[in-house]
Each structure stands twice: as structure tokens, then as C-alpha cells.
Amino acid sequence: MTPRTRRLKVRPCVEWFAQQMERVLRQNDYKGGWDEMFVDDLIDRLHEEVSELETCGCKPRRIIKEAADVANFAMMIADQHRSLARREGEAR
Numbered sequence: 001m002t003p004r005t006r007r008l009k010v011r012p013c014v015e016w017f018a019q020q021m022e023r024v025l026r027q028n029d030y031k032g033g034w035d036e037m038f039v040d041d042l043i044d045r046l047h048e049e050v051s052e053l054e055t056c057g058c059k060p061r062r063i064i065k066e067a068a069d070v071a072n073f074a075m076m077i078a079d080q081h082r083s084l085a086r087r088e089g090e091a092r
Contacts, residue, residue: 020068021075034076035083042080046073 010018034042053066 017068017071020064021072024065024068024072034079037076037080039077039080042073042077046070046077049073 049066049069053063053070056062056066
């Protein structure tokens with residue numbers, strides 16, 4: 001296997017957090033996907049979610065949900081750029 005095709009072993013905390021992200025995504029499936037959104041709009045939403053995370057208080061479940069929201073918007077931005085990179089032959 002080359003370094004490009006070797007699968008990384010996912011840390012337990014990353015796997016757990018990915019599940020939290022997926023839970024939040026599924027709760028919002030009715031809104032549609034992000035494929036057609038502009039990256040600038042996704043970045044604006046990321047900033048909004050960071051603000052929500054900063055002000056959500058000390059409730060662990062709320063913090064986890066808001067952190068997953070932040071991570072999901074960061075993922076959406078990366079996913080949009082991954083699509084662009086694939087078209088340009090740069091993505092892994």
C-alpha cells in the first residue's frame with residue numbers, strides 16, 4: 001500500500017465525535033445538502049455556529065451539539081474544496 005491508499009486508524013474520540021456530527025446532520029436532513037451552497041455562505045454559517053458555541057453555557061450536551069455544528073460546517077467547507085480539488089486533480 002502506498003501512503004495515499006493506506007487507511008488511518010481512527011482514534012476512539014474522533015470516531016465518537018464523528019458520530020455526534022452525523023447525529024446533528026441527520027437531524028437537519030430536511031434542510032437539504034450543502035453541495036449547492038457557496039463556500040462564503042458556509043463560512044458565514046461557521047462563524048455563527050462558533051458564536052453559538054461560545055455562548056451556550058456549561059451544559060455538556062449542549063456544548064457537544066454546538067461543537068458538532070461547528071465541525072459540520074468546517075467539514076462542509078472542506079468537502080466543497082475537495083470537490084474542487086478533484087476536478088483539478090489535486091484531491092487524495
